[in-house]
Amino acid sequence: MSQRFSGSDRYVATDDLQMAVNAAATLQRPLLIKGEPGTGKTMLAEEVAKALDMPLLSWHIKSTTKAQQGLYEYDAVSRLRDSQLGDEKVHEIRHYIKKGMLWQAFESEVPVVLLIDEIDKADIEFPNDLLVELDKMLFSVYETGQIIQAKHRPIIIITSNNEKELPDAFLRRCFFHYINFPDNTTMKKIVEVHYPGLQKQLLSAALETFFELRDVPGLRKKPSTSELIDWIKLLLADEISPEILQGKSIKEAIPPLYGALLKNEQDVHMLQKLAFMMRREG
Secondary structure (H helix, E strand, C coil): CCCCCCCCCCCCCCCCHHHHHHHHHHHCCCCCEEECCCHHHHHHHHHHHHHHHCCEEEEECCCCCCHHHEEECCCHHHHHHHHCCCHHCCCCCCHHEEEEEHHHHHCCCCCCCCEECCCCCCCCCHHHHHHHHHCCCEEEECCCCCEEEEECCCCCEEEEECCCCCCCCHHHHHEEEEEECCCCCHHHHHHHHCCCCCCCCHHHHHHHHHHEEEEECCCCCCCCHHHHHHHHHHHCCCCCCHHCCCCCCCCCCCCCHHHHHHHHHHHHHHHHHHHHHHHHHH
């Protein structure tokens, strides 16, 4: 890779993250990105593709996704139906082979960024089933006897929310990076990317409330970066003043428009109870 990734106008990448992207590209290994949901793992692939002026192919993994689908799928049912209808194309098996994301990445005339998103959602054997293909950059099509080999090695970015452990054999083939939750300084930069010119007093008050909320012990789901961005959008739309946020801790009053930050009733009830107890003691 001749170009190096250094973040973008829309994405604040720490020095460690920039190093990880460039190191994985230099080693020609998949980059495995872990981190809390909402820390920009998926968006990283989009921004790497834009910054390096490369096409992006995205393979979003579900619990039912099989590794074979990333290579190709053979539609035997359609072929049987067409044979019953006397369709001439049944004699060409290639008409019934649907190319997966890896095949599309391998046959691309230009290098691409391939995102394999939320790999930990799939079956535990899923990563191991892709070991050879990601290592050798080739696979065979059983039905036609074709060998599909990558014209250009793609930049592969794999994300995981740590829902389950990944196999050691798979981990050995990746360059790993964990996106730490942004500190106050980094978070300010992230917010300013989304809301340039945001009133400094409002930004400081919002961040103070946000980080205080994340520090509440026993919270089932801590609010993420993306939820903070949504919350600030609502604060601006409703013209909430910094004064409303300042001077009151989370333990004294639940923040306005909290539905953007808290996503389950247990956390809401816990904060309401905490605020009630603090007011009564006060």
